[in-house]
Amino acid sequence: MPEITWESPFCAEGSSCFRLGTDADGNGYIAVNGQEENHLTDSLDALRTLITEIKAGKADHLL
Numbered sequence: 001m002p003e004i005t006w007e008s009p010f011c012a013e014g015s016s017c018f019r020l021g022t023d024a025d026g027n028g029y030i031a032v033n034g035q036e037e038n039h040l041t042d043s044l045d046a047l048r049t050l051i052t053e054i055k056a057g058k059a060d061h062l063l
Helices: 044-055
Strands: 017-022 027-032 040-043
Touching (some): 017 044, 027 044
Antiparallel strands (some): 027 040
């Protein structure tokens, strides 16, 4: 299991809190706060694109 460095939780109004993480191999992680053991893994570029699209309002239903 890689060593994941988790950032502070991001919480939207009335929604679950999410955490983003990275490891030394260049992978990105996203998980519901408090459930980091059940994370999704992808490349940093893929997760960066997902977050950019969400912030642009294209997938706000995911938050």
